[in-house]
Amino acid sequence: MSLRGKILGFFLLLLLAVMVLLLALVYRSTYSHTLQQVQAQLGSAHGVLANELQSRRQAQSALAELIAKDFTLLGEIADLVASPQQEAQSLSAALESFASRSQASFALVLAPEGQVLAGTSAELAPGAHLPWNDLLVLDEPDSAERLVVLDGRVLHVNLTPIFAPRPNLMGWLLMAFELDDAAAAHLAELSGADVALLDGAPGAYRVLASNLDGLSRAELATLQLPDTSGVFRFELQHLEQVALRAPLTETGGALQVLLMRSLSAELAHYQPLQWQLAAIFAIALLFAGLGALWIANTVSRPLAQMVESVRRIAGGDYQASVATRASGEVGLLAREFVAMQQGIAEREKTISFLAYRDPLTQLANRNRFVAELQLALAGCPAGEGVAVLLMDLDNFKDLNDTLGHEAGDQLLCLLARRLQELLRDGEQLARLGGDEFALLIPHCHPGSVIPAAEHYRSALQQPFAVRGISMTLNATLGIALHPDHGESAGSLLQHAEVAMYLGKAQRSPYALYRPELDRHSLVRLALMSELKGAVEQGQLSLYFQPKLDIRQRCLMGVECLVRWIHPVHGFVPPDEFIPLAEQTGNVCALTRWVVRTALAQSRAWQEQGLALKTAVNVSALDLADPGFAGFIAAQLAEHAVPPGSLVVEITESAVMADPEQALGQLQQLCELGVRLSIDDYGTGYSSMAQLKRLPVHELKIDKSFVLDLLSNPDDDIIVRSTVELGHNMGLKVVAEGVETDAVLQRLDQLGCDIAQGYLLSKPLAPVAFAEWLAKTHWGLPRRAVG
Known part of the structure; x- marks a missing residue:
């Protein structure tokens, strides 16, 4: 609806609403006043009728006495x-x-x-x-x-x-x-109300005498009137009546008098007044409509002119003039609109620049680079390629945090200037964001991409001076080549970024994209989305690796290791899907599944008479869950497993992620009676001050120190000192990666308590582990059954 229509409609509807409300109030007041008057008149009429009847009876009694x-x-x-x-x-x-x-x-x-x-x-x-x-x-x-x-x-x-x-x-x-119809008519004339003498029950009255016509008397006889005396309303001949009902004699009885006045007839007296009000309202509505139309036209006509100007401006014609001769607020709006038009034109230029330029370095931004790359791909002849080099500075965040963002911005500008100086004909340079720069090299072949990378890395050979400080930058370049590594601009940028992260992981100055190294492949994404379903659909299996009490040469427990057998991709290594579980937040559900399965197996071994401890691994996310200790307690109770039969293994990195939170969780587990173990000890960043606060029961020496124990003196020193440290702190010491009897003997000499590794067995599925238990020459821990 147009503005003119809205203004006109608003005024008319508002006035109409006010008029309707006034009419309703007038009618309600008239109705109420008339009803009160009629009720008062009926009371007076009843008094008149009673007096008249009393006079008649007195005169008739006197006449009878005279005749007697x-x-x-x-x-x-x-x-x-x-x-x-x-x-x-x-x-x-x-x-x-x-x-x-x-x-x-x-x-x-x-x-x-x-x-x-x-x-x-x-x-x-x-x-x-x-x-x-x-x-x-x-x-x-x-x-x-x-x-x-x-x-x-x-x-x-x-x-x-x-x-x-x-x-x-x-x-x-x-x-x-006799009180006949003539007498009733005389009473009606005196009282000013219709009179009816009745007897009988509601719906079956006898109208004995009345001044009403035949149709009214017949309808009155069939009505269901109130069976009590007093004033009430009812409808007779489609007209609303107000009636007063009273007994005709002082002693009561069925004989009743009904006095009636038509409320509809009384209200009809006000009908001329209502028509006059309606006429006044109609005239007011007409003049109000004409006034609203004039106001609407006064406002909408200049605005329509402005709308037309806006349409031309929207089409890109910023020179379009806004012409209006209106004064007041509309004229002020027009002048302000002209000022806004000029401001928009200036900002349009700025936006156009910022849409394709980096405001800090004045280089092309990602949008411009993608557009140039698409043009280069479209114009690339057969037999030639287009290379994308993605440069990312190493440890630039540390420089920002140390020197401040202003110094970091200055450093980026200096690097951009050097890279621009190294640009060759046809090549493009852009800053994608942060400390990422992209280089477009057209007409490139595989043999020239590495020299091109070396050419642009030469910009980093000379130190940069910022705030009087000379510093050297390092960067990693990821390289993707069309058509070998992608057909579109998006895929080339994505693969160059994958190669860049690969180079950072390998600490290489540059890396060429290879599909088999793409950790962001569709398979990995599919695994991330399917991991939760794997837990729910039973695709996971729990493997067991035995642990040996070195002094007793007797098995004392197992470590529970989860394995994923994917229905499409087959066996998925733990070091692939467990990090995915941590990234997607599904590791807590995975841990809980492991705990339930491990305790169910522990209960089964106890029923077989085997006193094997079960060890499960938990992550930092598990320790951050306030309900984790409560879950462990509930599962121990549900499976009726002694708390001491469960060992919870925590890596140093998991503890160090939030030491206070971890300490609280571990303290609750310790109070339950669960045994706690620090896994992969020596590979993390824990301090002795933190370690002595943790209520743990054992340390596990990482296998990297055990595999070369006999040939590497440094490993021997680390293992010996760790065993001594653990014993001095009252802890058991577990050595992982035990693969030979000679290493086992050396661990025994060093006083190590528990051994785990391929010397005993690799991790086995439940059925295979049961078979291994039946055949092993190592001693089995027995307990009484029942």
Whole structure:
């Protein structure tokens, strides 16, 4: 949506929301006020109706008492007593006259006991008894009145005693006045509310009298109204009604009066006001829309001009002008945009330079070098090659740390200047980053790459002077040649880097790439990703190499060595996949698998009666794991192996990686009862101060000192001094690499405790080791079974 549309839409929606909210509030206030008024009016109407009914009943009672004292009536009653058959007709005619003049529905004369003597009612013939005998009070005759329902009609019944004279009771005069639809209409006119007289249960009412029309009365009879007195609302003829329900008599009963006012009709009085408000809102919405449209056009038109200018600038036309005659904030924005445009143009030049140039040495950077290399490869004729030389300074980090980065940068600039001076026609020089420089030599063949490397290494022959210090630099060059070592720029750079690292490892000034020496090959990457799966999929196997108690000439334990039999690559040497495990962080999972497998085998040997100690190797990452000691304790308990049967071997380098962390882990293992051994002692960088702090139980002399023990006096001195040192510190001493009886005898003479090497056996798989145990002439450590 455009900015103009958003501004217009925002204003219109905001105003519309305010209008709708105001209309809702007005309607809610009107509805609430009207409802309260109607409820108050119904209360007043009920009072008016009650007063009217009371007045009617008082007037009818007075009229009945007056008729009861009429001499004509008394005479007719006396004649009826004297001549019952003849005078009954005369009395009925008199009662008909009285009922007509008093507007009563009917009139009756009752005997003192309550049976009808004469009357004008079709329902109550002479000789019948009243259905309301509780009206008669024979002990103390007095007037009584009530509202009753007779044959679907609501009647006000007034019963008056007839005396001749008092206290002689001659009979009773009953006058019945009907509350019909006309009476209900009169009550409705007086009260200002619709009136309905009801009896019956909800859903099956009888509308006895009402001013409502026939349809409304029929629907009212079927409604499920609340069965209690009070004010409530309901719907009648699709109009909302507010009703007041009350009993029609003081004694309660099923006869009820329902007063109703139409809330919908009352609210209709406010409809003109609502239409007026809607018209006002519509006019306001129209003017607001026109105003919002004007504001939107005022803002969006200059911005549209600026957008067009921006599009031209985005296309590279930084000379495109931003023309706008707007003032205020929009004009200020246009001026600032022009300033930004100029700044972008200047920065574009800088970025273009930095994209292909090294800001420190002003040489080409990696991007430029790759582009030049791709061009050289594309234009290389058949039979010729392109060489890439990657130069990396040796120990440059030490120079940076010693002299500071500023001095290091100065040194790099001096080297770049010398290399540029050695450039020959067609050759390219670039700084790839850090202390790495790359050289591109086109039209090159294999016989000329080594002389080219020597040519550029000559830049390092003369010392460099930095801060008054003269220093000599060394560097290693990695060489990759197209097409023998790669077809693309990326592969040539990668292989030159591989060759460079190979040269550093061999301490050679330069190295030519060879595929078989590429430690970053796809096979190695595959092994790195598959190592975790090897642990989980059972591709690993645990081999055992026996260890001999030299004095007793008896086996005392084994060292557990892990082997990987890859389903595709076959046997993978440990010195290849264990460093991979350390690099990928999988060495902890590998160690835990070794511990579980070794303890399971130790338990099996114990059940066979063999008391062989099992030694496992752990890495620096294992010692850095806070839960390692807890894992060892849990595995010992799970396999029911005595802690003293497990030997944990740690290399000096693993201990020295974090001595404090290692000390804490080793202390926990020692407290468990696990035996600890320093592996490959003499090849690391540990000090006596560190060694004496470690709670270890034995030292293992590296095999490099044992293999030539008999022929090299220096090795003899190292082994003898290590044995003496270990014994003086209360440690057992283990010698690795024992391959002859003569070396074993010499170790015995020197006091060495344990021997390990090919003289006993090479590492064996579990089945082969079991066979070797069955055939060996060395003594076996036995323990009681059970």
